[in-house]
Structures are given as C-alpha cells and as structure tokens.
Amino acid sequence: MQDFNTIINNIHNNLKDNVVKGVVASYIPELSKQDVNQFGIFIQHMNGENFSVGDAEVPFSIQSISKVLSLSKAIAFENNDIWKRVDVEPSGNPFNHLSLLELENGIPRNPLINAGAIVIADILCSQFKNPKQEFLQYVRAIANDQSIDYNLKVAASEKETGFNNLAAANLLKSFGNLNNDVDVVMDFYFHQCALEMTCSQVAKAFYVFANKGRCVNNKQHISSSQAKRINAIMLTCGFYDESGEFAFEVGLPGKSGVGGGIVALLPNQYVITTWAPGLNAKGNSLIGMQALEQFTTQTNLSIF
Numbered sequence: 033m034q035d036f037n038t039i040i041n042n043i044h045n046n047l048k049d050n051v052v053k054g055v056v057a058s059y060i061p062e063l064s065k066q067d068v069n070q071f072g073i074f075i076q077h078m079n080g081e082n083f084s085v086g087d088a089e090v091p092f093s094i095q096s097i098s099k100v101l102s103l104s105k106a107i108a109f110e111n112n113d114i115w116k117r118v119d120v121e122p123s124g125n126p127f128n129h130l131s132l133l134e135l136e137n138g139i140p141r142n143p144l145i146n147a148g149a150i151v152i153a154d155i156l157c158s159q160f161k162n163p164k165q166e167f168l169q170y171v172r173a174i175a176n177d178q179s180i181d182y183n184l185k186v187a188a189s190e191k192e193t194g195f196n197n198l199a200a201a202n203l204l205k206s207f208g209n210l211n212n213d214v215d216v217v218m219d220f221y222f223h224q225c226a227l228e229m230t231c232s233q234v235a236k237a238f239y240v241f242a243n244k245g246r247c248v249n250n251k252q253h254i255s256s257s258q259a260k261r262i263n264a265i266m267l268t269c270g271f272y273d274e275s276g277e278f279a280f281e282v283g284l285p286g287k288s289g290v291g292g293g294i295v296a297l298l299p300n301q302y303v304i305t306t307w308a309p310g311l312n313a314k315g316n317s318l319i320g321m322q323a324l325e326q327f328t329t330q331t332n333l334s335i336f
C-alpha cells in the first residue's frame with residue numbers, strides 16, 4: 033500500500049500557496065463569500081482506511097456534485113425509464129448552456145448539466161411525497177451521517193438569481209419534459225444544490241459508486257450495473273466541457289461543483305474529494321483539478 037498520507041500532504045503543500053487560485057463563483061451571491069485560500073483533500077480507501085489534509089472537515093456547498101446523488105436515487109426509482117427523458121452524451125458545452133436543449137427538442141444531453149439535473153429533480157418530485165426531506169434522508173443514509181443538511185441561505189441566494197435555470201426549466205416544460213410545476217421542481221433543485229458537506233462526508237457518500245452500489249454501511253442502494261453506468265456518466269460528463277480534459281489529466285470518473293468541490297473515484301479502491309473554492313474558466317476547481325492530476329500521476333491509480 034502506498035503512503036497516501038505523505039503523497040497528499042506533499043500535494044497540499046505544493047499547491048496551497050499557488051498565486052493563481054481561480055475565482056470563487058459569484059453568480060450565486062452567497063458563494064462569493066467563500067475564502068479562496070481554503071483547501072482540503074480527503075481519501076476514503078475501500079480497505080477502511082482514510083487520509084485527510086487541510087480543510088477536509090469544513091462544510092462547503094456541494095452544488096453540482098449533488099446531481100450524481102439525485103441521479104442515483106432517480107435510477108433506483110425508475111431504472112431505464114429515465115433515459116427516455118435525458119440522454120447520456122457529453123454536451124461539450126458549459127453546465128448552464130440552453131440552445132442545445134431547444135435544438136434537441138427538450139431532451140437534455142446528460143443528467144449532469146443543469147437542464148438534465150432539472151429533469152432528474154422533476155422525477156424525484158414525482159416519486160417522493162416530501163422531496164426535500166426524503167432526498168436529505170437518502171444522502172444522510174448513504175453517507176452514514178445524520179448531521180448533513182441544506183444551507184438555506186445558499187438555496188435562497190440561488191433562487192433569487194437563478195434566471196438561467198428557470199429558463200431551462202421553462203424550456204423543458206414547453207417541450208413536455210417536466211411533469212411538476214416549474215416552481216416546485218426549482219425549489220427542490222436549488223435545495224439539492226445547497227447541500228452542505230465536508231470532503232470526508234462527500235467521499236463517504238460516493239463510496240456507494242466505488243463499491244458496486246453498497247454504501248459505507250454495506251447496504252445495497254443501487255445495483256452494481258447501475259453504479260457502473262453512473263460512473264460512466266461521471267467520466268464522460270462530470271466536468272461539462274472540461275470532461276475530456278479531466279479524463280486526460282486525472283483519469284477517474286468524478287464530479288465537480290461551483291462551490292469548488294470535486295469528488296473522483298477508482299472503483300473497488302478509493303474515493304477522493306478535494307475542495308478549493310477558486311474556479312477555472314469552465315467552472316471547475318482550479319487547484320482541485322491540479323491536486324487530482326498530481327495524485328493519480330504519482331500513485332498511478334487511475335482507471336487507465
């Protein structure tokens with residue numbers, strides 16, 4: 033077993049004083065308050081060990097990382113039916129891009145861009161009686177942590193300025209690809225994105241995808257084939273128009289969020305989360321991507 037502690041400590045040390053750290057998201061006003069110098073890394077190994085450095089226990093806004101968790105619950109409910117409403121192709125476009133949605137008759141390219149995640153949110157609004165509560169319970173269960181919660185200020189902040197997402201939802205509705213009211217679906221979507229978790233909680237939640245659908249408590253939440261498909265979607269679509277670059281540099285299925293978090297995993301081996309709020313031009317954590325590139329290069333532990 034390699035010395036993960038030394039490796040991540042060295043990476044953290046090398047990158048923490050980088051002068052170029054990227055820019056914190058400001059289109060959600062509450063996120064612009066984040067300190068660009070925060071930086072944490074956490075690894076949950078499947079042999080039970082874990083490794084941590086820096087701000088790995090500081091809660092952050094997981095934003096689009098939540099799209100994988102909502103997707104897994106929608107797949108558990110509806111299995112293959114969801115692919116009638118959302119595709120599985122990389123979009124090659126930014127996460128909030130709209131024109132492709134119109135060209136392609138209201139079928140989003142994949143569930144990890146905003147329009148696709150809004151369709152998934154609609155599925156959960158139909159399946160759950162109390163979507164916000166029951167989704168939170170699901171996330172707490174797979175992460176084995178009852179302390180996880182929504183940050184209501186972030187949810188309200190995104191709602192106030194979420195014009196682009198409302199446009200996506202209205203476009204979906206106009207194409208008949210949204211069954212619930214736009215307001216109901218968007219209220220749920222803004223809350224799911226406003227889940228606040230630490231690097232260690234995110235790594236524990238994503239263990240289910242590295243472990244063939246069984247969570248840290250060994251409970252089966254999705255089938256092994258469903259976990260395999262979710263990993264394929266993360267690999268091809270998890271970083272929007274930087275998904276190719278992430279596969280090229282890091283070589284793991286993963287997902288980013290505009291709160292600056294990134295989670296990535298090597299099936300049957302480990303889950304790694306980084307958090308550094310400064311983003312690059314594509315909306316992915318600048319330091320987080322560099323840290324993960326260095327980690328898989330130094331350990332030679334990627335899927336390729």
Ligand SMILES: NC(=O)CC[C@H](N)C(=O)O
Nearest residue numbers: 095096127146225289290
């Ligand atoms: N890339 C992201 O993390 C985007 C999520 C954000 N809540 C949005 O919908 O715009």
